[in-house]
Amino acid sequence: MKHYCNGRPATADDLAGAVVNYGHFTSLQVRGGAVQGLDLHLRRLRQGTTELFGSTLEGSQVQAWILAALQAEGVVDASVRVTVFARGFDFRQPLQVLPVDVLVAVSAPVTLPATPRRVRSVVYQREMPELKHVGTFALFQHRRLALQAGFDDALFVDGQGRVSEGTTWNVLFGRGDEVVWPQAEALRGTQERLLQAGWGGGAVLEPVTLAGLGRFDAAVACNAAGVWPLAAIDGVGFARSEALCERALGLLAETPWQPLG
Template sequence: MDGQARTGGADTACDVGTGAGAAVTVLFCNGQLADAGALSAALVNYGHFTSLQVRAGAVQGWALHLQRLQVSTRELFDVELDGTQLVAWLRQALQQLDAADASVRITVFSRQFDFRQPLRTVPVDVLIAVAAPASIPVLARSVLPLPYQRELAHIKHVGTFPLFHLRRQALQRGFDDALFVDAQGRISEGTTWNLAFWDGAQVCWPQASALRGCTERLLMEGLTQLGQAQTHVEVHLPSLSRFSGAAAFNASGIWPLAAIGEQHLEQSDVLLAHLQAALAQAPWLAL
């Protein structure tokens, strides 16, 4: 497929969302508009984050996002993240911008972290980025399998350079994005998204070391509520022909995959419908 036109058009990397003013982002650090000092500290590139969508002041799966942030804070900094304070800062940021609908990224880092003394206990800081609400167009995309395993895959850390470099490689070869394959040949995840497969009867979740997304958890719970069969399997590239469909997803939406490499997937829209119904089971809860 190298050299063919990308499925979604010229600028369709799989997490490009839509929304007026999406390029305008306002940053808050610990409840205050971020200044140069806070931003320069973030350049140390040691921290973690979560991304989410807010609609009418509500979020799907907020408990999962908070759990992710608190668990990763313990692992990276050996301190506790105050969930009550975090929610207060998030509400304050949205209210200050009069933003009932928004795209939000919450990053936990420390202005006092010193890479020369990484074991020193330091307080953490919270950087909240608020932008216009975004949603990914439901367009079928084609992705290129590439060998890669994220470091500390279970943490949504700020070390994103390899993800975007591999995305560039996929785009240069005529695909919409990159799909990661580990050293054992197992499909794990995409650059900024998880995925599921469809075998004609059940939803199949690929098993390999990967960042397990909040949206993935919500989809699994929703499918269970709907009584839809699902299973966890190792998916190797040579076995892709057993699947008739695949779909990708993150906090900004769900979209079908038209092809993985040379393997075309004719029933991805069937899987898409199942996943959309599953996500609809997750309530939007006020912050």
């Protein structure tokens, strides 16, 4: 994985500033120099910068830095992570309005296979779930514990018993021909937004509880790297998850890719 900071190869000092646990990011897949939902990724970065640092971030500048990093690596297909931080951030003076630094990491492209997975539920609520912030310790630890217990991943449920999101993915459910998105506080992913736009009025938003999972016959997970069916959540199986996954993949196949250049 190669890193570029503010449009130039990252130095040790750049990376030292980025390890402070205060910042936000987005992860995206690039194919042929283009990104699905590029505008959504850039909007996420702008909003996070205003929220955490009180400053602005020009989407066009971020776009140019991503493109420059890809050109430096000589690739048009890649996985890219864009992290926004501030080397001048001081936790003792967190109200300072600071110029931000942008770290672009380029690695090999990834497409997660549409392999059915079994997940277990965990009562957990991310801090400030609306932000894709760098506080990811609990996400990875819950996934690790789920794997140790014989599952493929973990699904988060809030204190009211409502399904919210997976460790690094969103979830949707099927009920006959109806598509249901769970109504709870969660990070609203770019892939989720694209699928919601594709389904349009054909999808509904409602609270989904663990006790009510038996009302659904399908469940699908999604993030920027792919879409995959959920075979079961805890002991509840979903017979039509693979069919719903195929529908979702079909919608994404019709979603245009936005060029970086």
